[in-house]
Amino acid sequence: MNQRGTLTRQRIVEAAMAMLDESQDRQFSMRKLAAQLQVDPMALYHHHKNRHALMGEVMLALMAECEIPPATGDWRQDIRAICQAVRQLARRHPGSFRAFVVFEQWVPSEHRVNEALYTALLSAGFSKVATVRAVRLLIAYVESFAVDEITGWLEPLTREDRENLAADLSGGAFPATASLLETIVRPDADAEFVFGLDVLIAGLDGVRASA
Amino acid sequence: MNQRGTLTRQRIVEAAMAMLDESQDRQFSMRKLAAQLQVDPMALYHHHKNRHALMGEVMLALMAECEIPPATGDWRQDIRAICQAVRQLARRHPGSFRAFVVFEQWVPSEHRVNEALYTALLSAGFSKVATVRAVRLLIAYVESFAVDEITGWLEPLTREDRENLAADLSGGAFPATASLLETIVRPDADAEFVFGLDVLIAGLDGVRASA
DNA sequence: TACGCTTTCTCTACAGTGTAGAGGAAGCAT
DNA sequence: ATGCTTCCTCTACACTGTAGAGAAAGCGTA
Numbered sequence: 001m002n003q004r005g006t007l008t009r010q011r012i013v014e015a016a017m018a019m020l021d022e023s024q025d026r027q028f029s030m031r032k033l034a035a036q037l038q039v040d041p042m043a044l045y046h047h048h049k050n051r052h053a054l055m056g057e058v059m060l061a062l063m064a065e066c067e068i069p070p071a072t073g074d075w076r077q078d079i080r081a082i083c084q085a086v087r088q089l090a091r092r093h094p095g096s097f098r099a100f101v102v103f104e105q106w107v108p109s110e111h112r113v114n115e116a117l118y119t120a121l122l123s124a125g126f127s128k129v130a131t132v133r134a135v136r137l138l139i140a141y142v143e144s145f146a147v148d149e150i151t152g153w154l155e156p157l158t159r160e161d162r163e164n165l166a167a168d169l170s171g172g173a174f175p176a177t178a179s180l181l182e183t184i185v186r187p188d189a190d191a192e193f194v195f196g197l198d199v200l201i202a203g204l205d206g207v208r209a210s211a
Numbered sequence: 212m213n214q215r216g217t218l219t220r221q222r223i224v225e226a227a228m229a230m231l232d233e234s235q236d237r238q239f240s241m242r243k244l245a246a247q248l249q250v251d252p253m254a255l256y257h258h259h260k261n262r263h264a265l266m267g268e269v270m271l272a273l274m275a276e277c278e279i280p281p282a283t284g285d286w287r288q289d290i291r292a293i294c295q296a297v298r299q300l301a302r303r304h305p306g307s308f309r310a311f312v313v314f315e316q317w318v319p320s321e322h323r324v325n326e327a328l329y330t331a332l333l334s335a336g337f338s339k340v341a342t343v344r345a346v347r348l349l350i351a352y353v354e355s356f357a358v359d360e361i362t363g364w365l366e367p368l369t370r371e372d373r374e375n376l377a378a379d380l381s382g383g384a385f386p387a388t389a390s391l392l393e394t395i396v397r398p399d400a401d402a403e404f405v406f407g408l409d410v411l412i413a414g415l416d417g418v419r420a421s422a
Numbered sequence: 423t424a425c426g427c428t429t430t431c432t433c434t435a436c437a438g439t440g441t442a443g444a445g446g447a448a449g450c451a452t
Numbered sequence: 453a454t455g456c457t458t459c460c461t462c463t464a465c466a467c468t469g470t471a472g473a474g475a476a477a478g479c480g481t482a
Contacts, residue, residue, distance in 0.1 A: 004447080004448055004449080004458080004459055004460065005448095005449095005459080006460095007459080007460085029438085029439065029440085030439080030440065030441085031438080031439070031440085039460075039461090040460065040461045040462075041440085041441085041461095042441075042442090042460075042461070042462080043459075043460050043461075045440095045441070045442090046458085046459060046460070047459095050440075050441070051440065051441090102313065104362055106372075106375070106376075108379055111379060111380075111384075111385050111388060112385075114385075114388055115384075115385040115386075115387050115388050118387035118388055118391060119387040122387055122390075122391075128390075128391055128394045129394055130406070131391060131394075132391055132394045132395055132398075133403050133406045133407070134410070136359070136403070137352070137406075137407045137410060140351070140352060140355035140356060140359070140407075141348070141351060141352065141355070143355065144351035144352070144354065144355045145351060148347070148351070151315055161317070164317070165317075168319055168322060169322075173322075173326075174322050174323075174325075174326040175326075176326050176329035176330040176333055177322060177325055177326050177329055179333070179339075180329060180333075180339055180342060180343055182339075183339045183340055183342075183343045184343055187343075192344050192347070195341070195344045195348070195418070196344070196348050196351075198414070198418055199345070199348060199411065199414035199415055199417070199418055200410065200411070200414055201414070202413070202414040202417035202418060203409070203410035203411055203412070203413040203414025203415075203417065204410055204414075205417075206410070206413035206414065206416075206417065207406070207409055207410055207413060214430095214431080215429080215430055215431065215476080215477055215478080216430080216477090216478095217431095218430080218431080240467085240468065240469085241468080241469060241470085242467080242468070242469085250431075250432090251431065251432045251433075252432095252469085252470085253431080253432070253433080253470075253471090254430075254431050254432075256469095256470070256471095257429085257430060257431070258430095261469075261470070262469065262470090
């Protein structure tokens, strides 16, 4: 039952990405992927050297899919748009994006995103050092936020989580936290993301002169 | 050969933390931990329900170890000091900190850190909503930075990585990135961390009035 | 001292993982 | 038809977490 020709590098990558994104709980495995493609596990290894290499391809495809808007000439606007694009990508591909953040290896298609950010900041008059640092800062923010969002930290707390939190705070050891309880349990993802962007852009604007 | 009494909840937690921190490459496993403690793997399960629960205990111990400096009355200074404390914790416990960031579950000893940040911001006059958002932003930054640092992204690039990067950029598709090459390959972790703090604090100062 | 009870550890076993190595079948070129 | 290459399968191994059944050590009570 050798069904030749059903597999392609690309088809495997797409299936892997879909599997990562769909299965929130049960995690990705080579064997499950093979099962879904109705193929022997080892068949995958003919197209990709190993799991890590396959993951690399998935990450490549993921970042390549990020829709970077054209530059407007307003660096603040451009940065907002680029960050929102990355966030949208994460929402569209939660599982893959998670894997990407933990991937710990350079993914070439990231260049596109970085280039857009570098361009915006350089054109705004930032020094080279400030630009490089600012981009890492922005990327760190967006990735962290996106992962938090995917994980559910920006949803209103469940009754259970809320009660656990209240119990933790009932001892009186954390008065500031306790006073913020109502705010903590009901976050607003969109507003919070914009808040972060506001802070970062205002801050960058502030250090632009002094850097 | 039943060596009774050698195991303790605490001893297991400490050994697990040490193993996470030391073994940079090869990853932690229950069996390896048991081997190191010279005990049958299943012995661990008498003291901790399962791997996840054990990890929870490790995270608890980790965050409890974070040395939060006393408040000075200057919120900017306090925030800097707290963030540096978290960064130092990450440097002292790279493996555990990594695991912590990916842990995806609430760790009670985090309260201490959050409380300190909440207190600083509330005392500076931030609104409740701004305070909660600012703290998530600060934590996101510090954790991201610390993980980058642990992973080695803030070390000067190796000759090999540098050549790969140069090759990627040689096509001319990323002129801004190419112009920053020399800056990118030689980062300065300490300065970069401070840069991020400067930006965040300046930015928070900026939105304080308007929020 | 002898009995049992509880606590702590071991042994065996199972389902899952990534993947090396050998072999088989399909298609193509000669 | 013959061989070559490409794609896939099968078997096997070392590894993972952990369920379930004991075994051994220490204790309390008789």
